[in-house]
Amino acid sequence: MKLQMLWLALVLLAVETNAAKQINNTSIPALIVFGDSIMDTGNNNNLPTIMKCNFPPYGKDFPGGSATGRFSDGRVPSDLIAEKLGLAKTLPxxxxxNLKPNDLLKGVTFASGGTxxxxxxxxxMSVISVWDQLTYFKEYISKIKQHFGEEKAQNILDHSFFLVVSSSNDLAHTYLPRAHRYDRTSYANFLADSAVKFVRELHKLGARKIGVFSAVPVGCVPLQRTVFGGLLTRRCNEPLNNMAKQFNSRLSPALDSLDKELDGVILYIDVYDTLYDMIQNPKKYGFEVANRGCCGTGLVAISYMCNSLNPFTCTNxxxxxxxxSYHPTERAYQVIVDTLLDKFISKVL
Structure with a gap:
């Protein structure tokens, strides 16, 4: 009897602990996500692009060890945030x-790696632009209306949490082809203005609770350190980080102004400082390695270069x-989501 009582107590404690990790969400019916590989859960799988990852060892820590098209060893922020909202453990x-109408109800991600x-x-990169993602969003809302009615579609528009996560690929890859037209500052400003334009368009389509991620310290990803950080020292690419900071300094006040102008809630979500601190002080967060990736040698491997034939992939x-060489692990994403999301979600509940 005592053993049964002890077992029951342990089960209840586990349930209570798991519930504490979730936000008490009574008003957000769905999570709708736009952006790039940080939030992509498989949209690139059937595209004619090299930006794919639906093969091992990607997904080795995903439930079932399945390579789903997520650019990580496991789940990505779109999944983790959906779980934190109590919606689902993964976001389709x-x-x-293979999606069925019912699979749409708790949200989807339109994000496309490389955009x-x-x-x-x-x-x-032959992927889906964020602007085309808006077109797919219109199609999504039409499907909701078709299968579940106007009222359900309006509820999703009014009360869902919409997330926009982009800029890393622009800063890291597209600036150079644009350098004849922009300097680093003006290109970062162009991107920030484009992000604001995107939010305006999303608001016009009915979204009312919108969060926009800042740029990350993309100059500190392993690939940038390998190519631009010096052969031995592999320092962060500071000019690239400075562009990210310029983007953020332009985006943050612009979104604050938009929040005052438009009905609903428009949030700027700063992930730069948290990820930068994690990279500079990995042991503080329980990590051992911050300057190279787990896959292969961790120096340049990404997409098809990160494959099951590479004998150097880490076990832990x-x-x-x-x-x-570009994307965080599930555990790193979990630290970021746990650190940042509570205070922001409370503003849209």
């Missing part, structure tokens, strides 16, 4: 051909901040 990719605010970014992904 809208381009998944950006600059249309040239998606064009160069959670000790690394980065999974490949």
């Amino acid at each position: 990719a809208y381009m998944n051909p 950006g605010y600059d249309p040239l970014t998606a064009q160069m 992904s959670s000790a690394y901040i980065f999974w490949d």
Whole structure:
């Protein structure tokens, strides 16, 4: 009897602990996500692009060890945020051909790895631009109306949490082809203005609770350190980080102004400082390696270069901040989401 009581107590404690990790969400019916590989859960799988990851060892820590098209060892922020909202443990990719109408109700991600605010970014990588993602969003709302009625569609528009996450690919890859037209500052400003334009368009389509991620310290991802940080020292690419900071300094006040102008809630979500601190002080967050990825040698491996034939992939992904040479591990994403989301979600509940 005592053993049964002890077992019951442990079960209740586990349930209570898991519930504490979730936000008490009574008003957000769905999570709708736009952006790039940080939030992509498989939208690139059937595209004619090299920006794919639906093969091992990607997904090695995903439930079932399945390579779903997520650019990580496991889940990505779109999944983790959906779980934190109590919606689902994973967020489906809208381009998944097996989606059924009921799968749409708690939200989807339109994000496409390799894309950006600059249309040239998606064009160069043969992926879905954020602007085309808005077109797919219109289609999504039409499907909700068709299968579940106008009232359900309006509820999703009014009360869902919409997330926009982009800029890294623009800054890291598209600036150079644009350098004849922009200097670093003006290009960062162009991207920030494009992000604001995107939010305006999303608001016109009915979204009322919108969060926009800042740029990350993209100059500190392992690939940038390998190529631009010096052969031995592999320092962060500070000119690239400075562009990210310029983007953020332009975006933040612009979104604050938009929040005052438009009905609903428009949030700027600063992830730069948290990720930068994690990279500079990995042990503070329980990580061992911050300057290279887990996959392969961790120096340049990404997409098809991160494959199951590479014999150097680490066994303990959670000790690394980065999974490949560009994307964080699930555990790093979890730290970021746990650190940032509570205070922002409370503003849209």
